[in-house]
Amino acid sequence: MKIIVPMAGRGSRLRPHTLTVPKPLIPIAGKPIVHRLVSDIAKVLDEPIEEVAFILGDPAFFGDDVIASLKELAESLGAKASIYRQDQPLGTGHAIMCAKDSLSGPAVIAYADTLIRADFDLDKTADSVIWVKQVEKPEAFGVVKLNDKNEITELVEKPEQFVSDLAVIGIYYFKDVAVLKDELQHVLDNNIINGGEYQINDGIKQMMQKGKKFVSGKVDEWMDCGNKNVTVETNMRMLGFLEKDGEALVSKSVTLENANIIEPCYIGENVVLKNTTVGPYVSVGDNTAIENSTIKNSLIQTNSKIENANLDNAMVGNHVKYNGNYETISIGDYSVLE
Structure with a gap:
């Protein structure tokens, strides 16, 4: 085949x-x-x-x-x-x-x-x-x-x-x-x-x-x-399916400092979560740091830094720096909003 x-x-x-x-x-x-x-x-x-x-x-x-x-x-x-x-x-x-x-x-x-x-x-x-x-x-x-x-x-x-x-x-x-x-x-x-x-x-x-x-x-x-909205929805649905399948979705290398993960979530390698609640239905890519934030129903890619955010239905690319109070965002790679 x-x-x-x-x-x-x-x-x-x-x-x-x-x-x-x-x-x-x-x-x-x-x-x-x-x-x-x-x-x-x-x-x-x-x-x-x-x-x-x-x-x-x-x-x-x-x-x-x-x-x-x-x-x-x-x-x-x-x-x-x-x-x-x-x-x-x-x-x-x-x-x-x-x-x-x-x-x-x-x-x-x-x-x-x-x-x-x-x-x-x-x-x-x-x-x-x-x-x-x-x-x-x-x-x-x-x-x-x-x-x-x-x-x-x-x-x-x-x-x-x-x-x-x-x-x-x-x-x-x-x-x-x-x-x-x-x-x-x-x-x-x-x-x-x-x-x-x-x-x-x-x-x-x-x-x-x-x-x-x-x-x-x-x-x-x-x-x-x-598009962005249906991709975030697809991420949410896929996380639900993978949880039912019993697939391990949270890396053992994640660092939690006064932080909570509400499953289902995918959390990649070497992610740092500080004073933050993530989930449900959030994917976070490798080497991303999130601080002083609440994030749900969102998709965040690799090597990004998120601070002081309250995100819902958001999609954030790779190598992004974001510090702000918008809730529903769509930010491409290498963007800086501080």
Whole structure:
């Protein structure tokens, strides 16, 4: 089995945090989004992963440190890492075709901007599985239409009239991804464009027209990391799941001086908490110091110093200095507010 991960986007909706760090490497509960996604997919597939192919963007932004992190991720699964580049933002179908040398055999394609919690058996009788989640406002999503056999008969992007409430979450299984590769090559060769881009859906629709069997798979939880507010919420939900799993979330190297941790929280290595209450639902990255503060429902990255703060629904980047009385903040890397 292979895992193909398109992740070339800049994550503009999550700025300023993605000005210096690619969105898939933003930590959620202490682990980068893409690390959590790929590891969770590998866990539910429950079979050996042969290769993880990553499609990255501009080398100036997705540099050697990013590649090293992704290779470490693949190796942790016993897999080979393959690195490809998408030089222009020409759509989901174009991104996948940038990794065409890896498009053979059974594969999962997963876009690295969401997280899941799932426990399922892969339907290997189907040519493809498209994972979906029931949503309250299907008009904001791409949705699938099913027949009475749970087979997908249609994909509809942001339907104006009700089609179904099963939203496509951006994770796909293909029994032989080379079939999708052939159809996407046809899309590129014939300049089939929707929304100004080459879309994976156009390749999938051609597979459907040729009689390929598509079925839906459902996940228990689907968590977005699109902007600051939903990323903080995703961090909160993930901490709750990890606590139920019994995962150790507080480093033994944390220093507490008249400080309290209200779990669930992730507290990284060499964190100092002084005259402070942290939690619930807070992640604090390595080497951060927090003093004279109360923080809940927030995400704070590494090497930062927070003083005299009362934070709720806040997101603070790496190497930040913050001393102030604002409650809901979003501060990018290397910012100073004193």
